[in-house]
Amino acid sequence: MSSCAQPAEDVQKEKELLELFEKWRGVKGALIPILQGAQAIYGYLPKDVILRISRELKLPPSRVYGVATFYAQFHLKPRGRNIVRVCLGTACHVRGGAKIFEKMQKELGIGNGDTTEDLRYTLETVACLGCCGLSPVIMVNDDTYGRLTPDKLKGILDNYQ
Amino acid sequence: MALVTVTIDGQKIVVEEGTTILDAAQKLGIKIPTLCYLKDINEIGACRICVVEVKGARTFMPACVTKVTEGMEVRTNTPAVIEARKVVLELILANHPMECLTCVRNQNCELQKLAEQFGIKEVRYEGAKREYPIDDSSPAIIRDPRKCVLCQRCIxxxxxxxxxxxxxxxxxxxxxxxxxxxxxxxxxMECVQCGQCSLVCPTAAIQEVDDTDKVWAALADPKKYVVVQTAPATRVQLGETMGMAPGSIVTGKMVAGLRRLGFDKVFDTDFTADLTIVEEGNELLQRIKSGGVLPMITSCCPGWIKFVEHFYPDLLPHVSTCKSPQQMFGAMAKTYYAQKEGIDPGDIFVVSIMPCTAKKFECQRPEMKSSGYQDVDVALTSRELGRMFKQANISVAEMPEEEYDAPLGISTGAGAIFGASGGVMEAALRTVYEVVTGKELENINFVECRGLTGVKEATVQVGDMPVKIAIAHGLGNARKVLDKVRAGEADYHFIEIMACPGGCIGGGGSPIPTDTEVRLKRIDATYTVDERMVLRKSHDNPAVKALYEEFLEKPLGHKSHELLHTHYTPRGICE
Structure with a gap:
């Protein structure tokens, strides 16, 4: 990324945030849609954006932060370009899901909910992906991989930049 | 309002519609245990300790939030109810560090009391425990989330x-x-250090920073000349730390106890409360005469000061430049008193006993060093002094009555009422009236200043000048007044603000429990203290007069400006 691309991107995000505020100005119950909109713009909810929302809605920062941490849909840390979900549901558990997760943590060098420093991957666990017949299962973004063994993970991950 | 008849434990009672089971039961003298509940403040049914059996209901109902209905039949103490409460308690305890013996709230903990009441002998559940670091970043308040029961009272x-x-x-x-x-x-953060959270926390998840070790060390140091000042409110609340009834007046006994702890001199913040009135009263008159910024707002309360710095920095010019009585005392002890007694101010160690946690923050503010040293070395809460007395086997109730030391222990009734909401205003009016009119005040009781109304307003005739006043206690009430000032809709001359509900007698460093009933008793005691004083107007205080003659020269003079006045720091929110 060139050094001048960043500010242009920031200006665009700032513009979108102001539009978001404008759209919801004076509307009751706007906090959650604004948080969702802001997350769509920034990919997550940075501290300064939470403070901006707090000032815009005249709500204490503590309350905005409380709501943002209550819902699993909101992220307070930057998210990776690729979301890796490892299933630890019952069927996957029985067929070695824990070993898959263990290996995945090693491959990526991060734990559950964390993101690699290069923002390439975010690792999450899920309770069921709804395809127990394929267990143990993982998903990377919208792609599903089943009947896994730990040695297959590296090859899968390499497909995602 | 419609009335409904309910039956609780076989007893019938008629109550207003909308009454909770908890309140209806209380009217019958039936006590239902609670933990998260805090009357009028936290009524959310979070902890489930107060569950009761309601005939026809599918599940047990929380008594604190369930409203009675016509014909409702409630049982509060069936074996099933008691078992349910025990399960709730055990589940809370399963995630609680069992450190009772070494916990600051030992024997003053609501969770411990419930465990004892329900005869919990073992916790049948084992599982993960929350591990969180202690937050001791603040000079006044410590948070230990491990001990939190999530009652949400603090919030x-x-x-x-x-x-x-x-x-x-x-x-x-x-x-x-x-x-x-x-x-x-x-x-x-924008925490104002008022400590109201520490006052309502049922456990030790939020508590004051304990500075008693620093005081013990100073008392043991032969080089230190250790003097203590006691805030106005301490004399009407300290007894409660040692089992005395709320509202017990323990002035002389506290003095005797402090002497037995080994303080070289036992002085009184009431003395500098009188000094504050002389300075602040003159500041008000000067602002009125010279077209200064009005309304002027009191500056005694460090919680309020931090609040205005964070939330209303644009109103800082309204705040009196007078330091609080605590800080005026420190500055006088290390200058005037040191000179008078020929003591090196570097050897003087000033301890204050305060009903307040924010005073710990205040005494560490960088600008509070006008004597050339930190003016007040340590501020202890009433709770901490109670602990020191216990450690030293000093029972306040059994102490003889002793007098404060002169001259910094000489005070008037005006200084004594600083501890209650409206007290600073009343004390100021007593002085301003006589300074302006030159006449003696016929009735010195300004009852319109007193009581627990959230915002008190009045117009007081001072000679031919009508003085419009407002008094707010609790920062939510302060906001109401400040928003008016900010909008230019307030034509007050003088506003008193105290951060804590009821004023300092309900301060965040007060004995636990402190509720409305206890506050009212301490307020009554405060005005009794005032009535018993021979002198009841600050400008009549002979020691204050001597201080001006020997040292300060005149109110708002050069020395006052240097030692007794201060400035404020605008602060952001979350920045």
Missing amino acids: AVCSNIQTVDALTDQKRGFDTLIAPAFNEKLAN
């Missing part, structure tokens, strides 16, 4: 009563954590 008091909103519940389920936004350290 309720901080949000609804104080409108500071420094604390919030974050995440959910087992991961729920009560902490400042961004899980930041308290010291970096």
